[in-house]
Amino acid sequence: MRLFDETLEVLNLGLGTFADAIETAGGRAIRIEWAPPAAGDHAAGQALARLVNDARVEAANRTAFAAYLAAQPVLEGIAPAREAVPGMDGRRILHAGPPIAWAHMCGPMQGAIIGAILFEGWAADPGSAGHLAASGEVAFAPCHHHGAVGPMAGVISPSMPVWIVREATRGRRSFSNLNEGLGKVLRFGANGAEVIARLRWMAGPLCRVLDATLRQAGGIELKPLIAQALHMGDEVHNRNAAATSLLLRRLLPAMLQSTAGRDDITGAVTFIAGSDHFFLNLSMAACKAMLDAARDVPASSMVTAMARNGVAFGIQLSGTGDRWFTAPAPVVDGLFFPGYSTADAAPDLGDSAITETAGLGGFAMAAAPAIVNFVGGTPDDAIANSEAMGHITLGRNGGFTLPAMNFTGTPAGIDARLVADTRLLPVINTGIAHREAGIGQIGAGITHAPPDCFAQALVALAAALPDG
Amino acid sequence: MRLFDETLEVLNLGLGTFADAIETAGGRAIRIEWAPPAAGDHAAGQALARLVNDARVEAANRTAFAAYLAAQPVLEGIAPAREAVPGMDGRRILHAGPPIAWAHMCGPMQGAIIGAILFEGWAADPGSAGHLAASGEVAFAPCHHHGAVGPMAGVISPSMPVWIVREATRGRRSFSNLNEGLGKVLRFGANGAEVIARLRWMAGPLCRVLDATLRQAGGIELKPLIAQALHMGDEVHNRNAAATSLLLRRLLPAMLQSTAGRDDITGAVTFIAGSDHFFLNLSMAACKAMLDAARDVPASSMVTAMARNGVAFGIQLSGTGDRWFTAPAPVVDGLFFPGYSTADAAPDLGDSAITETAGLGGFAMAAAPAIVNFVGGTPDDAIANSEAMGHITLGRNGGFTLPAMNFTGTPAGIDARLVADTRLLPVINTGIAHREAGIGQIGAGITHAPPDCFAQALVALAAALPDG
Numbered sequence: 001m002r003l004f005d006e007t008l009e010v011l012n013l014g015l016g017t018f019a020d021a022i023e024t025a026g027g028r029a030i031r032i033e034w035a036p037p038a039a040g041d042h043a044a045g046q047a048l049a050r051l052v053n054d055a056r057v058e059a060a061n062r063t064a065f066a067a068y069l070a071a072q073p074v075l076e077g078i079a080p081a082r083e084a085v086p087g088m089d090g091r092r093i094l095h096a097g098p099p100i101a102w103a104h105m106c107g108p109m110q111g112a113i114i115g116a117i118l119f120e121g122w123a124a125d126p127g128s129a130g131h132l133a134a135s136g137e138v139a140f141a142p143c144h145h146h147g148a149v150g151p152m153a154g155v156i157s158p159s160m161p162v163w164i165v166r167e168a169t170r171g172r173r174s175f176s177n178l179n180e181g182l183g184k185v186l187r188f189g190a191n192g193a194e195v196i197a198r199l200r201w202m203a204g205p206l207c208r209v210l211d212a213t214l215r216q217a218g219g220i221e222l223k224p225l226i227a228q229a230l231h232m233g234d235e236v237h238n239r240n241a242a243a244t245s246l247l248l249r250r251l252l253p254a255m256l257q258s259t260a261g262r263d264d265i266t267g268a269v270t271f272i273a274g275s276d277h278f279f280l281n282l283s284m285a286a287c288k289a290m291l292d293a294a295r296d297v298p299a300s301s302m303v304t305a306m307a308r309n310g311v312a313f314g315i316q317l318s319g320t321g322d323r324w325f326t327a328p329a330p331v332v333d334g335l336f337f338p339g340y341s342t343a344d345a346a347p348d349l350g351d352s353a354i355t356e357t358a359g360l361g362g363f364a365m366a367a368a369p370a371i372v373n374f375v376g377g378t379p380d381d382a383i384a385n386s387e388a389m390g391h392i393t394l395g396r397n398g399g400f401t402l403p404a405m406n407f408t409g410t411p412a413g414i415d416a417r418l419v420a421d422t423r424l425l426p427v428i429n430t431g432i433a434h435r436e437a438g439i440g441q442i443g444a445g446i447t448h449a450p451p452d453c454f455a456q457a458l459v460a461l462a463a464a465l466p467d468g
Numbered sequence: 469m470r471l472f473d474e475t476l477e478v479l480n481l482g483l484g485t486f487a488d489a490i491e492t493a494g495g496r497a498i499r500i501e502w503a504p505p506a507a508g509d510h511a512a513g514q515a516l517a518r519l520v521n522d523a524r525v526e527a528a529n530r531t532a533f534a535a536y537l538a539a540q541p542v543l544e545g546i547a548p549a550r551e552a553v554p555g556m557d558g559r560r561i562l563h564a565g566p567p568i569a570w571a572h573m574c575g576p577m578q579g580a581i582i583g584a585i586l587f588e589g590w591a592a593d594p595g596s597a598g599h600l601a602a603s604g605e606v607a608f609a610p611c612h613h614h615g616a617v618g619p620m621a622g623v624i625s626p627s628m629p630v631w632i633v634r635e636a637t638r639g640r641r642s643f644s645n646l647n648e649g650l651g652k653v654l655r656f657g658a659n660g661a662e663v664i665a666r667l668r669w670m671a672g673p674l675c676r677v678l679d680a681t682l683r684q685a686g687g688i689e690l691k692p693l694i695a696q697a698l699h700m701g702d703e704v705h706n707r708n709a710a711a712t713s714l715l716l717r718r719l720l721p722a723m724l725q726s727t728a729g730r731d732d733i734t735g736a737v738t739f740i741a742g743s744d745h746f747f748l749n750l751s752m753a754a755c756k757a758m759l760d761a762a763r764d765v766p767a768s769s770m771v772t773a774m775a776r777n778g779v780a781f782g783i784q785l786s787g788t789g790d791r792w793f794t795a796p797a798p799v800v801d802g803l804f805f806p807g808y809s810t811a812d813a814a815p816d817l818g819d820s821a822i823t824e825t826a827g828l829g830g831f832a833m834a835a836a837p838a839i840v841n842f843v844g845g846t847p848d849d850a851i852a853n854s855e856a857m858g859h860i861t862l863g864r865n866g867g868f869t870l871p872a873m874n875f876t877g878t879p880a881g882i883d884a885r886l887v888a889d890t891r892l893l894p895v896i897n898t899g900i901a902h903r904e905a906g907i908g909q910i911g912a913g914i915t916h917a918p919p920d921c922f923a924q925a926l927v928a929l930a931a932a933l934p935d936g
Contacts, residue, residue, distance in 0.1 A: 231701050232709060241696075249716055256733060273717045379875070
């Protein structure tokens with residue numbers, strides 16, 4: 001009973017209200033920030049306890065992270081998806097994010113699929129295209145299931161040209177569609193005549209010019225190009241102004257020396273030079289290639305994909321293969337174009353979070369202070385985001401350095417354990433689509449991967465781990 | 469005599485050794501940093517006393533700075549210097565920096581002039597070219613005397629093509645030669661067969677393509693392009709990677725739509741795409757245009773030119789017109805290429821300090837953290853340089869914002885009074901030439917304008933000012 005006679009000196013773990021009471025009563029409390037592991041999710045907490053400091057997980061993560069670092073994505077060519085992408089047969093359309101049935105898709109994704117059906121000529125008008133999509137006679141699959149990635153709706157149909165990126169150390173190929181520019185575009189769900197006409201031109205003259213150019217140029221290593229763009233204010237997700245310019249500059253001599261005709265070249269160059277986002281899809285394919293190199297390492301808690309279909313946000317871990325762990329897609333907090341607000345926005349959408357998964361985009365925001373003009377915040381916030389991501393990643397990518405952080409490598413290799421443990425969520429720079437098809441982009445901003453994905457993934461990873 | 473009985477409490481102005489003695493003797497001294505105005509230069513100090521807080525100088529500086537801010541340099545065309553540059557008649561060769569006689573020129577400048585004579589066909593070999601140069605039969609004049617600027621040796625001869633930049637608010641034209649790329653080049657004093665052959669190709673096919681392109685494109689505003697490059701890691705003096713890419717991207721559609729032939733276009737594009745420095749000469753011509761707009765405002769202490777000829781460093785003030793104030797050119801402290809050191813370096817050389825005079829280059833270093841890979845230091849030093857230059861400038865240029873400094877405008881409009889008063893010297897990013905002709909660039913680094921130029925300029929400005 002001496003306790004009540006002595007001056008109270010208390011260490012307060014977690015909730016500060018206990019310390020408040022002690023201090024009010026004249027006692028002294030030292031506050032220690034604490035919260036239950038995995039935010040109190042019992043199963044995830046148990047899984048975390050098993051996975052933290054497990055030597056097998058550490059070793060697996062070293063293997064996966066080393067494979068990611070060693071990967072060398074090389075732009076090899078361009079071809080219709082039907083020819084380039086394995087399994088792209090019959091009436092099959094790929095989309096962004098984890099799997100989702102037609103009936104549950106968000107507006108922009110349904111709009112983009114209707115556009116793809118019109119582009120393929122499988123239906124003559126939007127009404128019949130919608131019926132066809134709902135009939136079950138078109139197969140839908142995530143881009144990720146075919147080694148591909150696509151921004152926003154991420155819709156790829158068999159006749160669309162795709163970039164072919166070869167990961168040089170293992171020979172595996174990744175794919176992405178071509179960027180259509182801004183305004184009324186398929187990836188935001190627009191499917192009017194001008195959109196279909198542009199897609200046909202892209203599948204025709206543009207694809208021909210780029211094919212001839214890449215045949216003339218040989219392979220183009222994408223990592224050095226991305227590294228240079230990071231020194232020129234891009235984070236290669238929402239800002240690709242430098243990377244697009246560098247790509248064009250790299251392609252041009254070969255383009256002019258190629259067999260392509262002058263009119264086609266003029267059209268292609270005018271199109272590419274007119275869009276700061278043209279490089280985005282190549283950035284995504286390169287990131288996909290780097291992360292696919294880190295796949296399928298048993299026991300690894302490294303995240304190999306983050307992707308959104310406008311309804312669900314899904315992640316994959318190296319140690320759990322192709323399994324998705326999903327949670328509702330969040331709404332993006334950002335800067336809206338005049339006349340629009342959060343109420344108009346589709347939830348988070350697109351495979352483009354593959355850039356963040358690879359340590360770029362939001363993770364490399366310190367490289368791109370001017371991005372805040374687009375996604376909001378201040379240049380200091382941009383640096384703070386890159387610094388924060390260092391707490392949930394396996395290491396630094398010395399191939400991608402951040403000048404504003406004294407040329408530190410960008411934080412990369414998200415460890416699902418660290419996300420659950422620190423409750424710091426991966427930050428993602430992204431565009432915002434209108435929730436209805438066809439209206440297009442209405443803003444851009446910053447979002448975070450939902451914590452539930454990581455909790456589920458840890459439970460699955462722990463369950464797959466034999467008792468050690 | 470009570471002083472000796474009391475505890476000593478002393479305010480110590482300037483030299484700290486007096487305070488040291490007082491403290492050693494047990495007294496207390498508060499140290500106030502102070503130095504004689506104009507570093508003790510009596511005449512300059514007198515001039516400074518007259519010019520500081522003189523309402524006429526303040527008003528004149530507002531006028532000059534406003535004219536600099538309002539200037540709109542537009543790339544208008546390209547033509548041989550003989551046709552474009554006023555007064556470029558007969559056997560006349562322009563060079564960098566303030567006036568200098570042949571016999572006193574540094575090695576790289578003599579080498580470049582010999583090259584220009586060979587290029588013009590005025591002599592058949594370097595020996596006779598040197599004799600011709602020494603004979604007095606070739607007129608030499610600073611580029612600045614003809615509205616022009618040239619990097620390093622800055623040599624412009626009548627048959628060389630020049631960029632023509634028109635300042636849209638006043639219609640005055642500025643000029644610069646074309647950048648030859650790196651390696652053995654005329655501007656570093658090389659004059660071998662490959663150098664002359666390249667100059668002939670530049671005066672022929674390259675000039676033809678660019679002429680056809682600019683006729684097709686119409687005028688190209690250079691300030692928005694520079695502003696964008698500052699958001700992409702350039703300071704548009706020693707780093708022009710983004711600006712060159714943006715320029716190429718801007719020119720290409722017009723180039724392809726122009727009358728230029730495909731082989732010439734391929735050659736031009738390959739050449740431009742191969743050099744990160746191609747934009748430098750346009751940056752310089754744009755800066756010259758902005759500063760010429762601020763010239764000849766009586767009583768203004770704003771610096772309108774800083775230029776070096778490898779022997780002398782010269783400045784001009786708005787209020788003293790075309791008069792040069794010179795001091796020995798400093799040696800550049802920087803990063804040397806392997807095998808070279810300060811002992812091999814020519815003193816500071818070139819008109820390129822016109823970029824710093826316009827608030828770019830070293831003044832905008834905060835925009836270009838990656839420049840430190842080239843000129844030495846850390847990204848924090850780069851920001852510190854931009855911050856320091858804010859103490860010697862008349863204002864900020866809101867058209868050129870610095871992302872790393874939360875989008876503050878770059879400090880611009882050097883006030884010679886503030887330089888003399890604060891003894892903060894204008895910082896200049898620059899290349900370093902070998903002191904002998906023909907060896908070329910041996911490094912790059914940071915230098916400072918010598919204080920004597922500013923002291924002399926203030927004396928002259930004060931002398932020209934009627935008693936107020």
